[in-house]
Amino acid sequence: MNPSDRSARRWFWYASQTADCVPLDSNAYASTTFDGEVIPFPDWACKAPDGGVHMNAELLRIDVSVAAPPNSRDEINWTCQYSVRLIAHSWLDQIRDLVDEKRIGIGAIYFNGDAIDGWSTLHERQPPSLLATEGHAKVCPLCGDSYTVLHGREYFSDPTVIGRPFILNRNGLFVREDIALSRNLRTPRGVFEPWVVEYEPHPA
Amino acid sequence: MAAQGAKLTQGGVAPGKSANQSQAAFLGPQGHSSKVSAKGPSRPDPSRTDVFQRGPDGKLRPVPGWRTTDPFDFDVWSRNIDWPGVGSDLANIALGALTFMEGGAFVGGIIDGLGYKIGPDVVRGIIHGHHTWPKFMGGPGKQDLARVYESLHRMFHDELAAALKQAGFPRIGGRGGSTEDWADFFAKNAGKRDEAVAILQRVTREFDRKNGTRISKYLDDTLAKGQANGSIPPQ
Numbered sequence: 001m002n003p004s005d006r007s008a009r010r011w012f013w014y015a016s017q018t019a020d021c022v023p024l025d026s027n028a029y030a031s032t033t034f035d036g037e038v039i040p041f042p043d044w045a046c047k048a049p050d051g052g053v054h055m056n057a058e059l060l061r062i063d064v065s066v067a068a069p070p071n072s073r074d075e076i077n078w079t080c081q082y083s084v085r086l087i088a089h090s091w092l093d094q095i096r097d098l099v100d101e102k103r104i105g106i107g108a109i110y111f112n113g114d115a116i117d118g119w120s121t122l123h124e125r126q127p128p129s130l131l132a133t134e135g136h137a138k139v140c141p142l143c144g145d146s147y148t149v150l151h152g153r154e155y156f157s158d159p160t161v162i163g164r165p166f167i168l169n170r171n172g173l174f175v176r177e178d179i180a181l182s183r184n185l186r187t188p189r190g191v192f193e194p195w196v197v198e199y200e201p202h203p204a
Numbered sequence: 205m206a207a208q209g210a211k212l213t214q215g216g217v218a219p220g221k222s223a224n225q226s227q228a229a230f231l232g233p234q235g236h237s238s239k240v241s242a243k244g245p246s247r248p249d250p251s252r253t254d255v256f257q258r259g260p261d262g263k264l265r266p267v268p269g270w271r272t273t274d275p276f277d278f279d280v281w282s283r284n285i286d287w288p289g290v291g292s293d294l295a296n297i298a299l300g301a302l303t304f305m306e307g308g309a310f311v312g313g314i315i316d317g318l319g320y321k322i323g324p325d326v327v328r329g330i331i332h333g334h335h336t337w338p339k340f341m342g343g344p345g346k347q348d349l350a351r352v353y354e355s356l357h358r359m360f361h362d363e364l365a366a367a368l369k370q371a372g373f374p375r376i377g378g379r380g381g382s383t384e385d386w387a388d389f390f391a392k393n394a395g396k397r398d399e400a401v402a403i404l405q406r407v408t409r410e411f412d413r414k415n416g417t418r419i420s421k422y423l424d425d426t427l428a429k430g431q432a433n434g435s436i437p438p439q
Binding site: 052132151 | 339340369372373374375378379380381382383384385387388389390391392393394395397398
């Protein structure tokens with residue numbers, strides 16, 4: 001598609017709404033202390049010099065072991081620690097063809113040692129950051145994990161996003177607007193109604 | 205005559221109004237005191253709208269479709285009441301509202317006690333149950349709720365959101381401000397949860413001072429319970 005097309009620069013943003021997150025299985029992981037609490041510290045996690053913990057942004061696929069399966073109500077969920085994105089296949093199958101597996105890993109969710117049917121993790125390696133007009137960003141110097149606090153209007157400014165059919169970062173899932181409309185993509189359960197974000201180059 | 209003529213209006217006690225100040229609602233348009241009596245103020249309004257109807261049991265009920273009868277907005281409310289018809293009952297509600305404001309009785313009980321079967325949705329429109337330690341900050345889903353007027357509740361969250369934004373915290377609610385966003389923020393920024401709680405305590409105390417509310421008491425109790433069960437580290 002022509003990168004200058006307006007449709008190449010607009011995405012529906014699906015952000016998780018549910019608070020009913022899925023706890024990691026602390027018995028399956030090493031632990032660390034964070035803010036006075038003992039928390040799981042999986043091998044796919046990274047601890048920044050300032051003490052902040054997050055998924056290692058250099059990784060592609062992340063498998064998780066959970067202490068309880070995701071609820072059956074929501075189709076998009078997250079792990080209570082590290083916010084690993086969990087997707088039900090009932091919705092993933094509607095966008096699976098959009099997932100570029102060179103950028104985005106599809107992982108397994110284990111409960112009591114068995115993979116949970118019908119669910120996967122999704123994780124994009126070094127994803128583009130969603131920025132905001134009044135927000136601020138923080139980048140881990142070890143793995144490059146980027147975190148943005150959003151206030152004001154949100155946008156992408158990384159030119160590599162132009163034309164991409166599907167983007168995944170810590171803020172949610174982004175499906176190119178023209179694709180979502182053409183296939184009449186329904187909103188998955190457990191997220192806010194989609195909101196359009198656009199590509200806006202940084203001012204020179 | 206059946207109960208007719210009470211025009212329902214949205215709204216609550218004006219910000220900063222104390223219980224005593226709210227008694228100004230009982231002053232007439234010229235500022236003369238017109239104490240609530242069974243007859244009430246003699247100001248029938250020809251544009252009045254029916255909002256109560258008498259049911260088969262003889263008790264008054266709101267006309268379906270109306271969402272709230274805010275007894276605290278009495279000065280507005282009382283202008284549109286057909287007092288000869290419903291004065292006694294409505295005056296009792298108004299007195300009940302004052303009782304609540306002064307004594308802390310639950311307005312739902314007051315209304316029910318009068319025989320008005322106003323549903324919980326309506327009561328929520330009047331008094332909100334406020335989670336003093338917000339769930340998105342890690343507060344428990346089950347906690348003793350502070351009872352706050354709807355208008356004050358909204359104002360409190362506006363003030364809290366502004367204070368948190370100024371300190372670099374995420375939005376409250378919506379995309380970028382969900383429970384997940386807050387959990388992620390706390391995980392990536394060590395020490396920020398304590399800072400957020402400190403801001404919450406400061407905003408709550410200042411709000412109580414300005415508005416005569418007692419939210420801090422509930423917050424302190426809830427935080428103490430959180431520290432006791434380990435869901436928040438001691439400061």
